Amino acid sequence: MEVDLNSLFKALNDPTRREILELLKEKDLTAGEIAEQFNISKPSISHHLDLLRQAGLVVSVKEGQFMYYSLNTTVMDEMLKWIINLQSKKNKSQ
DSSP states (O other): OOOOHHHHHHHHTSHHHHHHHHHHHHOOEEHHHHHTTSSSOHHHHHHHHHHHHHTTSEEEEEETTEEEEEEOHHHHHHHHHHHHHHHHHHHHHO
């Protein structure tokens, strides 16, 4: 799996998006359930969710009239591998 680190770090750069990820760590939620946790408009929440989806951090599944969002830990695994690889290269050059 090829991870777009630019979109990943852009998505993680926003505190609202990080808080959404924290919520999804507990359980899958609908966009409405996520929006209830914030004092911002539903279109803003949709925008945050879209950026998280583009970065691969969340996946969405439509069930009836609801869209459920869940955390995609595969992308985090890839990011951690990248960071560990950077660290190992740094240690080898010292």
